[in-house]
Amino acid sequence: MQKHRARAWALRAGCRIALAAAMGAGLPSLAAEPVVTTNDAAKSTPANATLIRRLDGTTITVEHAVSEIERLMKAARVKGLGVAILNDDQIVLERGFGERSAGNAFDASTVTYAASYTKTMFAYLVMMLVDEGTIDLDRPIASYFAKPITDIEKYADLKGDPRVERLTSRHLLSHTTGFANFRFLEPDEKLRFHFEPGTRYAYSGEGINLMQLVVETVTGRGLQELMKERIFDRFGMERTSMVWEKEFEANYADGHDDAGTSVGYKRRTGARAAGSAASDIHGMVLFARGAMRGEGLSEKARQAMFSPSIRIRSVRQFPTLDEATTTRDDAIELSYGIGVGVFKSPHGWAWFKEGNDKGFRNHMVVFPDKKTALVMMSNSNNAEGIFKELQATLIGDTYSPWEWDGYVPYEARK
Secondary structure (H helix, E strand, O other), X not given: OHHHHHHHHHHHHHOOOOOOOOOOOOOOOOOOOOOOOEEOOOOOOOHHHOEEEOOOOOEEEHHXXXXXXXXXXXXXXXXXXXXXXEEOOEEEEEEEEEEEEOOEEOOOOOEEEOOOHHHHHHHHHHHHHHHOOOOOOOOEHHHHOOOXXXXXXXXXXXXXXXXXXXXXXHHHHOOOOOOOOOHHHOOOOOOOOOOOOOOOOOOOHHHHHHHHHHHHHHHOOOHHHHHHHHHHHHHOOOOOEOOOXXXXXXXXXXXXXXXXXXXXXXXXXXXXXXXXXXXXXXXXHHHHHHHHHOOOOOHHHHHXXXXXXXXXXXXXXXXXOOOOEOOOOHHHOOEEOOOOEEEEXXXXXXXXXXXXXXXXXXXXXXEHHHOEEEEEEEOOHHHHHHHHHHHHHHHOOOOOOHHHHOOOOHHXXX
């Protein structure tokens, strides 16, 4: 099996850019300066994949896209970056740029930290369980446990608060629990409610981790096993895992801070739904494509995941409990679905997800009606300074809520 997988990786690395006939269906509308190089084992691009079609129908050449990526990386001092683009549901660009670590090229098979991309993949797993009748999004999660949730040591802080009995899977997956992002951010490091569940959006990894407990309880299986079987194997994500794998050692990315200093890579040994996954860019674009198609989900479940569950009017996503509001994003009806942000554009509803940690910055955005997506993974804090311009240049996305995401363009960061 290991030899078979190794051969598959080698073949995939040899040719990563392909364009085939359109298929599937979209969701109905509702420090030192880095040396930037293009690191793709297959330097030649098939003749029918030399163009990238943007949302408005205009096109750019792959060569121009590569040139712009390299220019922006150099200007913003981004260490390494993986970029993948879907057109007509097919991969038309998939390459690595820059360095994964000093002197080592970042390529399309470089494993990097997926961070909160994990949450979206986990949410997709939950929607499969919803389809099977194992989980109901609007059923109080307390009913899934044989004893009160507050009798579980990790959730004893909530004892005496009746709101725990009203928590549902939808609350946990749409970030409307009322919890802080993580309890260690509380002054006393204790878990508590800050508002009535379901009344407003406030990003919370605590809610996602509680949902993991629900999933493992109702299935009787561990998350690592479930994610591999139901998500990674289904979509062909051969270099994606909830925990660190030995085979990643030969080609993985160290994170880098604002100054370009390496912060290494934390090898996670326990599966956490809020963010433990490692993946290469190929694996993540395969997931984006599969999710865009709705593979493995009923139409009802697909609609439930990628449609609004809660309207968002917070000024910024972080800090999560900030109560300041704005109408700035009303035009795009910024909302949260199940495990993803959603917004309205002239090209239909779109969904997006970030994945950030110290030294790593990721962003994906998917326009199902156009069968178009952009997936980015970087081992540099500075990468978020070029996401807005890359989205606009590569696929014509000028609609994403970059201010809400807190992405400050690199020119303003100097």
